[in-house]
Amino acid sequence: MRMDRSRELYEEARKYFPGGVNSPVRAAVKPYPFYVKRGYGAYIETIDGHKLIDYVLGYGPLILGHAHPAVYKKVAAQLSDGWIYGAPHEAAIELAKKIRKHYGYDMVRFVNSGTEATVTAIRIARGYTGRKYIVKFEGCYHGANDSLLVKAGSAASHYGISASQGIPNELSQLTYVLDYNDINSLVNLMKEKGENIAAIILEPAIANTGLILPDIEFLKTLREETEKYGSLLIFDEVVTGYRLSLGGAKQYYSINPDMITLGKIIGGGFPIGAVAANHEIMSVLTPLGKVFNAGTFNANPVSMVAGLATIEELEKGYPYRIANLGAEELAKTIRELLEEYKIDGYVSQIASMLQVFFVPRSVSRVKNASDAKKANKELYVKLHSLLLEKGVFIPPSQFETCFLSAGHNKDALEKTITAYNDVFGMLRE
Ligand SMILES: Cc1ncc(COP(=O)(O)O)c(C=O)c1O
Known part of the structure; x- marks a missing residue:
């Protein structure tokens, strides 16, 4: 595949960005990342003129495919009215209503990324319970979050960073890490430490160490054990939310966590994150309570309308x-x-995710x-x-997942199957 212009740009980019990129997995495409010119439906076109069927889809947000007309229309209409006000805008209420309808929680706080969502969720859990310990699972990735970047998946696994430098041991020691699907270790840890644990957070299906599915008994035990010890159960649904079903993994597996984090799809491809839970828990957040969260771009109208347009299509x-x-x-x-x-x-x-190991x-x-x-x-x-x-683009790392979209029609799929056969x-x- 000729990539002359991409190579030139990558060489230039290395002067400006560490490793030539702004998010590490992008550098995993060898010998250098291709640069994208445009995307439509299941396809992206590179700057060197190659047409690729895309199974990366921005690492999850684009469940409708690239440049879906319904999203484009709402975003374009919003742009003509301005794109940030520093004051509330009605679209946030509309998006919150959808989340309430599909996930059943009273309240939402919109932030700007999945990372911010998990940072906020952990802070809420600690504020609400008055406890400081967190439990996570090896291979789950919850964003570049200091409390959770221990034995994390995604690019942290790809680059062999099981504990990121720059995070003090004192902080990592507040996070217990268990094996996914291991019920015995979970029960034992809770027996020993349960009363000090603010929350257990997990990807209800891991999309960041390839794709790893949960045993239903494991999820049920998580619910029972957290209830028993008064710890909060947090499903990080940044990937699975609106992906496994309209009601995410919560609905798919019929498990009711205390709190969820959302991101990716709910912004229709624009930056977003969200925390959702019931009023009692969410009322600890500023300005109602004393757990701090704020953001210049929180609930920005462009992400709100793009998310709404996406969810409206999904509802069809x-x-x-x-x-x-x-x-x-x-x-x-x-x-x-x-x-x-x-x-x-x-x-x-x-659902629409898969990976081969x-x-x-x-x-x-x-x-x-x-x-x-x-x-x-x-x-x-x-x-x-x-x-x-x-002409088929799957993630460059074993520790990511392939995504499909509404744009992956018969033709795209047949071409993909031919490519795999070849x-x-x-x-x-
Ligand atoms: C499950 C999960 N949580 C959180 C995040 C972080 O989201 P963001 O990259 O928007 O900060 C990701 C990102 O891939 C994710 O997969």
Whole structure:
């Protein structure tokens, strides 16, 4: 794939940005990241003129695909009226009403990223309970959040940073890290420390260590144990919210956490984050209470209307039908190819997300980060590069997830399946 202009730009970018990028996973595309000119539906076009079918989709927000007309229309209308006021705007109420309808919580605080959402959720949990300890799970990623950047997934895993420098030990020591899906360790930790734990936070399906699905018993135990010890249960639904269903993982698995964080899809591709919970918990937030949160760009009208337009489309049902069916078909194809070419591996899929792990046969199911780490990451990178040559863009890191959208129509899917068929045999060479 010719990437002359991308290479030039990347060389220039390295003078301005550490590693040439502003978010680390973007540098994982080798030998250098391609630069994007435009996106539409399932496709992006690079600055060097290549058309790629996109399974990264901005790492999750674009469930309708790129430049969806319904989103474009609302954003364009909003822009003509201005884009930030430092005073309230009606669209935030409309978006909050949708979240209340789909997730059942009284109240929302809009912020500007998933990171800000989890920072705020943890602060609320500590303020509300008066406790300082937090429990998280290895491989779950909750943004660049000091309290939660311990054994995190996503780019932290990709670059082997299990504990980020710059975060004092004193702070990390307030975070207990357990194995995902491990009920015994959870019950034991709660028995020992439960009364000091402010909250347990998790990705209800991990989308940041490849894709790892929860056992329903694990989720139920989390709910029981947190209730027993008065700790809050927080589902980080920044990825799963509006992705697994309109009501996210909460609805999909019928588990009722005390608080959720949202992001990505609820901003329709514009910067956003949100915390939602019932009034009793949310009333600790400023200006009602004394847990501080504020933001120049909180609830900015452009993200609000883009999110609303996206959710209105999702309510019609067709985006889920297209994206979910596509993901099922793709997962099936990859499973068949693994069989056909006698390559060891495991394919994880739920709703419109999927990921392949080239794990040895002894791993019959990838259920936690340790299993995911047994995958042959070099083989995954090879798959990524070969697919890119064939016009298909999957995440460059084993520790990310592939997303589909309403734009992934039959044609895009057929082309993708052809590309997988073409490259699979070359994986072993
Ligand atoms: C589950 C989860 N939580 C939080 C975040 C952080 O969101 P943001 O990148 O918008 O800060 C991410 C980002 O990928 C995420 O996947």
